[in-house]
Amino acid sequence: MLKVQLTIKTSYLSSWGAYEGVRELIQNARDAEVEGHKLTVDWRNDALRIENEGTVLPLKALLLGHTTKEGRSDQIGKFGEGFKLGVLALVRAGHPVKIRNGSEVWVPSLERSEVFDEEVLTFRIYGGREAVNRVRVEIGGISKEAWLKMRECFLFLHTPKASDVVVTSSGTLLLSEALRGRVFVKGIFVQTDPDLKFGYDLRDAELDRDRRMVESWNLRYHTKNVFLAAMNKRKTLLEDFEGMLETPTTEVETILDAYSSLAVSEETAKEITSRFHRRYGEGAVPVANLAESRE
Numbered sequence: 001m002l003k004v005q006l007t008i009k010t011s012y013l014s015s016w017g018a019y020e021g022v023r024e025l026i027q028n029a030r031d032a033e034v035e036g037h038k039l040t041v042d043w044r045n046d047a048l049r050i051e052n053e054g055t056v057l058p059l060k061a062l063l064l065g066h067t068t069k070e071g072r073s074d075q076i077g078k079f080g081e082g083f084k085l086g087v088l089a090l091v092r093a094g095h096p097v098k099i100r101n102g103s104e105v106w107v108p109s110l111e112r113s114e115v116f117d118e119e120v121l122t123f124r125i126y127g128g129r130e131a132v133n134r135v136r137v138e139i140g141g142i143s144k145e146a147w148l149k150m151r152e153c154f155l156f157l158h159t160p161k162a163s164d165v166v167v168t169s170s171g172t173l174l175l176s177e178a179l180r181g182r183v184f185v186k187g188i189f190v191q192t193d194p195d196l197k198f199g200y201d202l203r204d205a206e207l208d209r210d211r212r213m214v215e216s217w218n219l220r221y222h223t224k225n226v227f228l229a230a231m232n233k234r235k236t237l238l239e240d241f242e243g244m245l246e247t248p249t250t251e252v253e254t255i256l257d258a259y260s261s262l263a264v265s266e267e268t269a270k271e272i273t274s275r276f277h278r279r280y281g282e283g284a285v286p287v288a289n290l291a292e293s294r295e
Contacts, residue, residue: 002125004062008088010110010119016089018142022150023211024086025050025137027188030156032135041157043147051136056102057083062123088121096140103131153189155201166237168229171222173237174199183214183223190214195250197240200226220254227251232265238275245286 013020026041029050033039037052064081087108090097099106104127111122142150151157166173174182179199183190187201191213202222205214214222231237244252264272276286287293 002127004059004123004125005111005113005115006062006064006084006121006123007116008064008084008121010088010092010121013085013089016085018090018093018095018146019150019153020211021086021088021090021093021095022048022139022142023153023188024082024089025139026154026157028083028086029135029137030154030187043142043144046141046143048139048142048147049136050139051134053134055135056133057099057106057135059125084121090139091121094141098138100129100132100134100136100138102133102135103127103129105129155184155187166230166234168226168233169203170229171203171226172201173226173230174201183219185214193219193250196223197244197249197251198227202226220250223251224254228255228264232268235268235271238268238271241272242275242279 029039029041029052032052032055035055037055040049040051040053042049061083064084087097091108091110097108099108104125107124107126109122109124110119112118113120113122160174160176160179164174164176164179166175174180174184175198181192181194181196182199183193183196184199184201185205185207186203190205190207190211200223202214205222206218207214227237227241231241241252245255277284
């Protein structure tokens with residue numbers, strides 16, 4: 001049996017609980033699936049299992065900062081810390097965790113370090129098992145109700161109907177009322193913005209340190225681009241667009257900047273103009289405020 005003690009203070013990211021731990025482990029597993037290792041997530045008997053086929057974790061995966069994802073835009077994680085911090089959050093919250101890794105079983109716990117005279121995250125690694133080319137993380141103490149609530153935060157685990165999404169190169173517009181205002185990044189829930197007209201799954205967006213929020217300007221920029229690109233593909237969104245301009249939503253707060261026109265096709269621009277003139281008359285000119293109207 002090998003014992004590995006990580007130099008992570010147990011109170012680090014103290015606001016993280018069971019959901020954040022599960023989120024980080026599913027995120028890692030999703031990245032592995034993108035690399036070709038089939039992902040399975042299932043729940044039974046108050047235990048959640050997250051499994052990837054055709055891969056094993058090297059021992060250096062326990063090094064803080066070790067990553068194979070740096071510079072890869074198709075991967076969600078990039079800093080080499082999610083696996084360790086996710087396990088820490090779960091064990092700290094009282095959830096037993098077991099990682100079946102190839103021919104080994106990794107069992108994490110909080111143990112006192114004689115070197116630091118502090119409790120640290122410790123992995124006990126047991127060998128001698130039948131070698132299976134897979135990684136399976138088993139998390140105990142997760143009720144069915146808790147898991148069903150968590151599951152809603154991962155779009156790739158409950159794919160919306162095709163009629164409820166518009167996929168663009170900038171991200172995906174989510175049309176269902178249940179997802180209104182919900183913001184995802186690469187399929188993982190980040191935050192809710194009540195000023196959004198639709199839901200969004202963004203391809204690229206900078207998150208805060210706790211992965212709970214997209215910076216305000218960044219959010220407006222990306223949601224605007226996704227919506228305009230979606231409007232080019234689904235003309236039924238033109239009516240929504242008209243209403244959003246009259247009662248501004250987060251999506252259209254930056255809609256009139258110098259670059260917005262680049263995201264709208266000529267056909268869509270003509271249809272917007274035609275609808276505006278039919279509603280307000282051929283001589284009407286759109287303005288953003290009273291000062292513009294006086295000019």
